[in-house]
Amino acid sequence: MAPRLIIAGGGLSGVLAAVALAAARPGLELTLLEAGPSLGGNHTWSFYGSDVAGAAARLVDPFVAHRWDGYDVRFAGLDRTFSTPYRSLTSTRLDRLARDALGARVRLEAPVAALDADGATLADGTRLDADAVIDARGATALAGVTLRWQKFLGREVRLARPHGLSRPTIMDARVPQIDGYRFVYLLPFSADTLLIEDTYYSEGRQIDAAALRARIDDYAAARGWRILETIREEKGALPLLLAQDFEAMWVDAAPAGGAVPIGLRAGLFHPVTGYSLPVAARTAAALAALDGPLTSQRLRREMARIARQHAAQSGFGRLLNRLLFLAGQPDNRHTVLARFHTLQQPLIERFYAGALTRRDRARILLGKPPVPILAALRALPERRLQPAG
Ligand SMILES: Cc1cc2nc3c(=O)[nH]c(=O)nc-3n(C[C@H](O)[C@H](O)[C@H](O)COP(=O)(O)OP(=O)(O)OC[C@H]3O[C@@H](n4cnc5c(N)ncnc54)[C@H](O)[C@@H]3O)c2cc1C
Incomplete structure (x- = not known):
């Protein structure tokens, strides 16, 4: 059989x-x-x-x-294009x-x-x-597990005129920092269609859909994009460990x-x-x-x-999350992400692929981590956070 x-x-x-x-x-x-x-x-x-x-x-x-030959990130004081393919x-x-x-x-x-x-x-x-x-x-x-959340609402929109983007913007963090680390994520699907996602690294998983829709309108208006229609919408709260x-x-x-x-x-x-x-x-x-x-x-x-x-x-990623969520102030989280994106492209690729070397880990932690050192030390031990039983 x-x-x-x-x-x-x-x-x-x-x-x-x-x-x-x-x-x-x-x-x-x-x-x-x-x-x-x-x-x-x-x-x-x-x-x-x-x-x-x-x-x-x-x-x-x-x-x-959809395939692109690179992507952008934008923070206050950092505008960077990576040549890593994005799909x-x-x-x-x-x-x-x-x-x-x-x-x-x-x-x-x-x-x-x-x-x-x-x-x-x-x-x-x-x-x-x-x-x-x-x-x-x-x-x-x-x-x-102990979790926090990456939550978002995305609208695939058709614009009145071409948006002018040729590759994704993975993070545009030059937006008001609300509810933790906030950024806008952009995927240009065609000359005049675009997925715009309003995203938060947050303590809670609740999404105020109406507020996020309105913030996407505000963001589009600030970029000079007139939205003709929303083709589809998606939302989610992804677990961060x-x-x-x-x-x-x-x-x-x-x-x-x-x-x-x-x-x-x-x-x-x-x-x-x-x-x-x-x-x-x-x-x-x-x-x-x-x-x-x-x-x-x-x-x-x-x-x-x-x-x-x-x-x-994933152990090192869990440590970074503890530093991000427990050692720093929520409205200052964007500085941690900005610093991370100044690192070398191959290291960032290994980070997303879950293939960091020891030297990579040291590079991420050393230098000037933008979190207070005492709070960082308190956030280090994982065992203290693990739920009993
Ligand atoms: C909106 C959104 C966007 C995301 N974007 C990305 C991204 O860009 N990149 C990325 O890597 N990850 C992304 N993720 C995170 C993650 O990759 C997805 O959540 C992924 O779909 C998880 O895969 P899964 O197969 O475990 O669960 P799911 O894809 O959720 O699949 C579970 C399936 O099981 C079905 N099901 C549930 N209960 C039953 C039942 N009792 N009987 C039969 N069927 C059942 C559901 O209907 C569903 O189809 C995103 C998540 C969301 C919500």
Whole structure:
């Protein structure tokens, strides 16, 4: 009998895993269960070209809807262009291409009520048995973590005249600093269309949508852009990790006898940006490269390895978050980010790719960190922050 795999959740990590595994194992009887009416929800997912390589890059590449050969950052007193490639996926394209590739293996509007290592029970009571079950149902309350938030509302707008931008602006922090570190993120999709996101590195995850929409209007007006229409809107609050007890998180996320978590469910996101596309692509490529029988047990071992390695690599990012959120004043956070963007481009690329060297870490911390040294020392120990139990 052909091995049977169920993936619950047709968002970013579920779709990438499904496409990679279906391509690697043509005999696999795969079912991708998604609660919503399409795959991927309503997102634009971006990443730096230097974040993914090899099989992960080849997996993601067909889904890329927009490509640029660099990006800008703008702070008071710092205007810098980087030549690192920048890429964006859209959920519309992900949905179309993944459905073409997977065909009848995708089941939309099929909410899962319960999952275990041997199958899924749908909300309508149908039981589906499988040899391997992956849980890609997205964000959940993770155990053993201390979080802050990168929250935003973005509007894709059509302007009355061309905006004149040829590449993204990843951070324009020359805006009033409200609710923590605030910046505007710009993705130029065509000469007169643009995604404008109003973004905050904040203590809380609540979003006052009306206020952020109005601030986008103000920002556009200040740039001399007249908005003709809002084509679509997206918003989110992405987790930023300050402290983590990996074992507590993993025992809760991947209990024995349960389905195998991937994506946000497995704590796989960049600690300082909350972004998860690069690690989702690397995970999908790693699962597809496994040989031997595909069982929940085999997948659980591999995911434990990936998640543990990711947590270890994220340690320095968690430290930076503690310095950012606990040592400095919220309205002064922008100076930390401004200083970071004066560092060398290859170091910044390694930072986003989760591949910093010891020397990189020293370079980021030494010099003149713009946070008070005593508060910084108090913010250093991670253990003090980890939730008990
Ligand atoms: C608006 C927004 C923009 C983002 N932009 C970026 C970015 O630019 N770059 C980046 O790297 N990261 C970005 N992120 C962060 C992160 O990459 C995304 O949150 C990513 O989608 C997480 O992937 P995931 O597969 O874990 O979860 P999701 O993509 O959220 O997928 C979960 C899927 O499971 C489905 N589901 C949930 N419950 C059930 C159920 N019971 N039964 C069946 N299906 C179910 C959901 O409908 C959803 O489709 C963004 C997040 C948001 C919200």
